[in-house]
Amino acid sequence: MAISEQTVETVADLGRYKYGFSTDIESDKAPKGLTEDTIRFISAKKNEPAWLLEWRLGAFRAWKEMPEPEWAKLDYPPIDYQDAYYYAAPRQKPKLKSLDEVDPELLRTYEKLGIPLKEQAKLAGVEGADEMASGMPGVAVDAVFDSVSVATTYKAKLREMGVLFMSISEAVQEFPDLVQKYLGSVVPPGDNFFACLNSAVFTDGSFVLVPKGLRCPMELSTYFRINEKNTGQFERTLIVAEEGSYVSYLEGCTAPQRDEHQLHAAVVELVALDDAEIKYSTVQNWYPGDESGKGGIYNFVTKRAACRGRNSKVSWTQVETGSAITWKYPSCILQGDNSQGEFYSVAITNNRQQADTGTKMIHIGKNTRSRIVSKGISAGRAEQTYRGLVRVLPRAEGARNFTQCDSLLIGDRSAAHTVPYIESRNPGAQLEHEATTSRISDDQMYYCQQRGIDPEEAVALIVNGFCRDVLQTLPMEFAVEAQKLVGISLEGSVG
Amino acid sequence: MPLIEIKNLHARIGEREILKGINLAIEPGTVHAVMGPNGAGKSTLSNVIAGREGYEVTEGEILFNGENIAELSPDERARAGIFLAFQYPVEIPGVTLSTFLKAALNARRKAAGEAEIAPVEFLKLMRDTARRLNLPDDLIRRPVNVGFSGGEKKRADIFQMSVLEPTLCLLDETDSGLDIDALKVVSEGVNALRSPERGFLVITHYQRLLNHIVPDVVHVFADGRIVKTGDASLAEELEANGYADYTDAA
Numbered sequence: 001m002a003i004s005e006q007t008v009e010t011v012a013d014l015g016r017y018k019y020g021f022s023t024d025i026e027s028d029k030a031p032k033g034l035t036e037d038t039i040r041f042i043s044a045k046k047n048e049p050a051w052l053l054e055w056r057l058g059a060f061r062a063w064k065e066m067p068e069p070e071w072a073k074l075d076y077p078p079i080d081y082q083d084a085y086y087y088a089a090p091r092q093k094p095k096l097k098s099l100d101e102v103d104p105e106l107l108r109t110y111e112k113l114g115i116p117l118k119e120q121a122k123l124a125g126v127e128g129a130d131e132m133a134s135g136m137p138g139v140a141v142d143a144v145f146d147s148v149s150v151a152t153t154y155k156a157k158l159r160e161m162g163v164l165f166m167s168i169s170e171a172v173q174e175f176p177d178l179v180q181k182y183l184g185s186v187v188p189p190g191d192n193f194f195a196c197l198n199s200a201v202f203t204d205g206s207f208v209l210v211p212k213g214l215r216c217p218m219e220l221s222t223y224f225r226i227n228e229k230n231t232g233q234f235e236r237t238l239i240v241a242e243e244g245s246y247v248s249y250l251e252g253c254t255a256p257q258r259d260e261h262q263l264h265a266a267v268v269e270l271v272a273l274d275d276a277e278i279k280y281s282t283v284q285n286w287y288p289g290d291e292s293g294k295g296g297i298y299n300f301v302t303k304r305a306a307c308r309g310r311n312s313k314v315s316w317t318q319v320e321t322g323s324a325i326t327w328k329y330p331s332c333i334l335q336g337d338n339s340q341g342e343f344y345s346v347a348i349t350n351n352r353q354q355a356d357t358g359t360k361m362i363h364i365g366k367n368t369r370s371r372i373v374s375k376g377i378s379a380g381r382a383e384q385t386y387r388g389l390v391r392v393l394p395r396a397e398g399a400r401n402f403t404q405c406d407s408l409l410i411g412d413r414s415a416a417h418t419v420p421y422i423e424s425r426n427p428g429a430q431l432e433h434e435a436t437t438s439r440i441s442d443d444q445m446y447y448c449q450q451r452g453i454d455p456e457e458a459v460a461l462i463v464n465g466f467c468r469d470v471l472q473t474l475p476m477e478f479a480v481e482a483q484k485l486v487g488i489s490l491e492g493s494v495g
Numbered sequence: 496m497p498l499i500e501i502k503n504l505h506a507r508i509g510e511r512e513i514l515k516g517i518n519l520a521i522e523p524g525t526v527h528a529v530m531g532p533n534g535a536g537k538s539t540l541s542n543v544i545a546g547r548e549g550y551e552v553t554e555g556e557i558l559f560n561g562e563n564i565a566e567l568s569p570d571e572r573a574r575a576g577i578f579l580a581f582q583y584p585v586e587i588p589g590v591t592l593s594t595f596l597k598a599a600l601n602a603r604r605k606a607a608g609e610a611e612i613a614p615v616e617f618l619k620l621m622r623d624t625a626r627r628l629n630l631p632d633d634l635i636r637r638p639v640n641v642g643f644s645g646g647e648k649k650r651a652d653i654f655q656m657s658v659l660e661p662t663l664c665l666l667d668e669t670d671s672g673l674d675i676d677a678l679k680v681v682s683e684g685v686n687a688l689r690s691p692e693r694g695f696l697v698i699t700h701y702q703r704l705l706n707h708i709v710p711d712v713v714h715v716f717a718d719g720r721i722v723k724t725g726d727a728s729l730a731e732e733l734e735a736n737g738y739a740d741y742t743d744a745a
Contacts, residue, residue: 444585446548446569449568450545450579451596453602457602461594466588
């Protein structure tokens with residue numbers, strides 16, 4: 001018996017005896033709780049090289065010593081990290097002949113997600129689906145269904161061009177050196193409590209490498225979905241754009257209704273080398289909990305980009321409508337001279353949702369530029385905080401930042417806070433900050449209604465208008481979906 | 496049957512009674528003008544018909560196509576065919592006039608159980624209507640009323656009215672803030688909509704609008720009541736003598 005299999009057996013036995021219930025090997029689930037054995041189990045399941053297991057264990061040991069951060073304006077009960085599962089993989093036949101063989105439950109899920117998937121066959125890994133779709137311009141989808149990529153599409157096609165687009169587990173097997181070189185180079189394991197936890201237990205995610213000089217001709221996309229009950233999701237995404245390359249990556253998420261809080265702590269690392277550009281767009285629509293605040297996802301994400309090369313550029317666009325708790329600050333480290341960072345954000349909180357979100361722009365190189373446009377909408381009894389940092393280091397001659405931070409309140413029980421930190425250690429830097437807080441006026445509502453638009457749609461229309469500057473930066477595939485989402489997430493906020 | 500019939504309508508805001516027993520019936524195909532001094536309750540009348548929140552109807556009723564509309568929300572009334580051209584059109588940042596009108600049009604269609612308008616058809620409707628009203632194309636692509644001049648706002652409202660084709664058009668002081676050229680354009684737009692099945696209630700302080708939109712019936716409004724009703728010549732008489740006679744009487 002191989003060592004990895006032995007470990008799996010051992011941990012499975014552990015689950016049976018120690019915790020009083022059996023581990024269903026069929027569902028490929030690690031026993032509840034987090035110990036070094038859990039991490040060994042994950043690493044063994046994924047057949048990882050020794051260095052990665054050590055990396056994980058190092059992170060885990062550091063994490064145990066770290067306090068959970070408390071500075072965010074978020075209020076939630078303590079999370080019991082031992083009361084969660086850290087590994088669950090869906091069962092999947094390796095190869096399917098046609099759509100009929102695909103688990104109908106899986107297909108129904110795709111439908112419910114309402115994602116613009118042109119070919120579900122492709123997504124479900126039906127043989128020959130790639131040929132069926134060949135020649136069609138479109139979206140390459142790497143679907144993350146409960147921790148493990150069930151399908152990677154357009155892979156062969158992209159590979160021909162030299163683009164690596166696969167799950168990070170596959171990349172670990174196929175390109176261990178590349179993974180080792182970049183993993184943790186933007187967000188080191190000990191960066192923060194949640195990133196550290198992720199480093200210890202990350203299950204899957206995407207890996208992208210765009211080679212020198214190539215403009216990736218299609219949008220790369222991944223859909224995350226949390227399926228198994230109580231499964232913490234610890235996605236790890238790594239995108240590297242080599243010199244002079246360009247890539248646009250879309251990430252979208254939905255989750256079904258759940259009664260218990262679910263923890264999500266992802267890490268996304270982007271690396272842009274000289275003259276490279278990465279555009280990263282997210283639509284996040286996880287279950288926000290019910291009207292009284294019961295259920296909902298806890299979303300603690302670390303997203304960071306290193307604009308390492310000269311003239312490199314990274315643009316983050318996010319539409320955040322889901323989750324009970326959002327803790328998220330997609331950031332740019334502007335290291336290369338003339339590099340640029342952008343952050344466009346729409347965050348909607350309704351009912352009892354709480355979001356503490358923003359960005360960090362760290363200007364290190366000369367003539368670095370950053371632009372922040374944040375639109376926060378708060379309805380019901382929701383609380384929302386924009387927290388942003390613009391830091392200019394002494395060497396960053398000619399650094400410039402523009403920040404625009406607008407809040408829209410709906411009803412009289414929601415709240416919006418703006419906490420912009422600005423630190424400049426270069427007297428020549430130009431920093432601008434604009435902020436507004438407004439309300440949907442009765443006059444606007446009456447005007448819309450007088451034209452026949454019902455109150456709910458009127459709110460959606462007005463809010464979409466408020467977010468327009470940001471929504472316009474989304475790729476077409478997402479823009480329409482995002483507009484609909486804006487309306488859906490504010491349902492019940494009026495009348 | 497009148498298009499709209501208002502019977503003994505009393506309405507108030509808070510404790511203050513503003514409409515004190517209005518009786519008015521508009522037949523299809525006719526234009527009624529309501530004239531009166533500031534503060535007489537003219538705008539209140541249009542808002543009560545349109546169903547704006549904050550006004551309490553204490554007595555009387557409004558029948559639209561024979562149906563009592565007391566229980567209908569503003570958007571339901573709008574979809575039933577009531578349109579109000581605002582004295583002060585409201586700005587909606589980030590929402591283009593085109594997007595806005597499409598939402599309004601589709602709301603009507605949805606209520607009527609029809610499919611949404613096809614993009615090509617909508618585009619053509621917008622273009623044709625804009626051309627007819629001599630409305631600059633760029634106005635349609637700009638956010639609703641944002642940065643519009645006073646004249647542009649009123650023209651945009653009439654443009655909306657032309658696209659939505661209501662059966663009852665309420666024009667609330669549409670002439671206010673318009674220069675003579677804009678007044679002409681707006682009036683032409685309104686006149687182009689006059690038809691046997693459509694009725695108008697034109698609220699104005701001044702007679703000059705009525706030189707362009709010639710009414711069939713003129714009502715003089717003072718202190719929450721209609722104090723005199725006559726034909727178009729009544730407007731001219733008012734222009735010459737002012738409202739003093741009526742405000743004293745009321």
